[in-house]
Amino acid sequence: MTRRDQAIATLRGKGCRLTPQRLIILSTLSEADGHMDVSAVLRRSRKSYPYMDTATVYRTLHLFKSMGVVTEVAMGDRRCFELTDPQGKHHHMVCRVCGGAFDLSPGYLDAFGAKLVGEFGFTPDLDNFTITGVCAACAHPRRGAGRKAT
Amino acid sequence: MTRRDQAIATLRGKGCRLTPQRLIILSTLSEADGHMDVSAVLRRSRKSYPYMDTATVYRTLHLFKSMGVVTEVAMGDRRCFELTDPQGKHHHMVCRVCGGAFDLSPGYLDAFGAKLVGEFGFTPDLDNFTITGVCAACAHPRRGAGRKAT
C-alpha cells in the first residue's frame, strides 16, 4: 500500500471527504516524494487542475497535518510538507544547497532517541524526521555535479 | 565573555556600526536567553526603546544572522532567533503539546552527526537543530503541570 493509499484510507476512516482537490494534493505530494512548500504544492497541483485555489491548498494541508497524513518539516527557513510514512520511521537528509533528499535508514537515531527518553523523559518525534545539511556532492563540487536527487 | 560581548566584538570586527538599536536588540536576545520570534524581539526591545521600528528589527536580525552572531532556528512552525552560542552547538527539544522549549546540551547529537559525515559524506546542520516531541510533564500529566519553559 502506497503512502498515498494509506493517506486516503486514513482520511476516509476519519470521515473526511475525498474531494478531487484533496486527491490531487495527495498525488502531488506523493509524486514529488518529499518536502514541498505551499507554493510548490499549489504550482504543481495546478498542472492537473488549473483552478486549484490557494486557500484550498492551505486548508487542505492544515487538515492533512491535523489528521496526521502529512508532516510539516522545517527546511532551513522554509516550512515544507510531505506525506507521512505509514511504516513509521523514515528519515531524510536534505541538502540545503541542491535541495536533494536522501533516505536515512532507521536505527541511526535510535540511540539518540533512547537517551532523550531516559534522561529527560522527552519523547522525540522520530517517526518522520528530516535533517538538513550539505550533501557530499555539494560539499565537494569537483567530485560530482550537485544535481537534484529529490 | 558573554555571548552578547562576543557578538559585539564580532560586529565591530566586521566593521558594523554599533547603533543603540543594535545594542538593544542584542540585549533583548541576551536577556531572554533564547529563541524569540521577530514580534517578541520587537515587543521586548520597545520596553527600553519605545521607538524601535519593525523594519529595523528585521534588518538587524538579518544582518546579525549573516554575521553569524545570531542563529535562526525553526521552532515548530515558527522561526526564532537566538544569540549564537560561541561554544558551538546548542540544541532544543520542543514539546508539541505545551509548546515549551528545553535546551539540549551539545554532545547528544555528536555521535549521530559524525556517523552521517563518515558514512554518507552528509554534513548535518546541527547548529540549527530542534527536535519536536512530548515532554515529560505532558506525557505524564499527573506528575506535573504542563507549564511552559520559555
Next chain:
DNA sequence: CTAAGTGCAAAGATTTTGCCTCCTA
C-alpha cells in the same frame, strides 16, 4: 565629514477568513 543606519510609509508576500455555491457521502 560621509557612508551606513534608522524611521516611516507604502508596497509585496504570505496566510486566513467570510460567504455563497457546489458536491460528496
Next chain:
DNA sequence: TAGGAGGCAAAATCTTTGCACTTAG
C-alpha cells in the same frame, strides 16, 4: 439532501523596500 468543501475576494499578517533624515566612526 444536508453539511462539508471549494472558489473567490477581501482582510489580516508578515516582511521587504524606497527615500529622506540622522548619526557612528
